[in-house]
Amino acid sequence: MNAQAFRDWLQxxxxxxxxxxxxxxxxxxxxxxxxxxESINLVAGIRAKQHxxxxxxxxxxxxxxxxxxxxxxxxxYLGWRRLLELHQNPLNLQTFLIxxxx
Numbered sequence: 001m002n003a004q005a006f007r008d009w010l011q012x013x014x015x016x017x018x019x020x021x022x023x024x025x026x027x028x029x030x031x032x033x034x035x036x037x038e039s040i041n042l043v044a045g046i047r048a049k050q051h052x053x054x055x056x057x058x059x060x061x062x063x064x065x066x067x068x069x070x071x072x073x074x075x076x077y078l079g080w081r082r083l084l085e086l087h088q089n090p091l092n093l094q095t096f097l098i099x100x101x102x
Contacts, residue, residue: 003032058085 006029020026022039030037062081063069069077083099084091 055085 018026018030018035019038019040020030027037027039059078059081062084063077066077083096087095
C-alpha cells in the first residue's frame with residue numbers, strides 16, 4: 001500500500017481523531033491526511049489499565065457471594081458496590097439512606 005492509499009484508507013476510517021503513542025511517524029501521517037491527532041501517555045494508560053483491572057477483580061470477588069446477578073439488577077449492584085468503595089469504613093444506615101435517596 002502506498003502513502004496515498006494509506007491516507008485515503010485512514011481518512012475513511014477516522015471520523016474524530018487518531019490516538020497514538022505520539023511517535024513522529026503517526027503525527028506526520030495524521031498531519032498529511034488532515035486528521036486530528038492526539039498523543040496518549042502510555043505510562044498513564046498502563047496505570048489506568050491496572051486500576052481498571054484491580055477494580056474488576058474486587059467487583060468479581062464481591063459479586064461471587066450472590067452467585068451471579070440478573071442483568072436487569074446489575075445497575076443496582078454496581079451502585080451498591082460504588083457506595084461501598086466510596087466509604088471504606090463500614091456503612092451505617094443513615095449514610096446508606098442518604099445516598100439511596102439521592
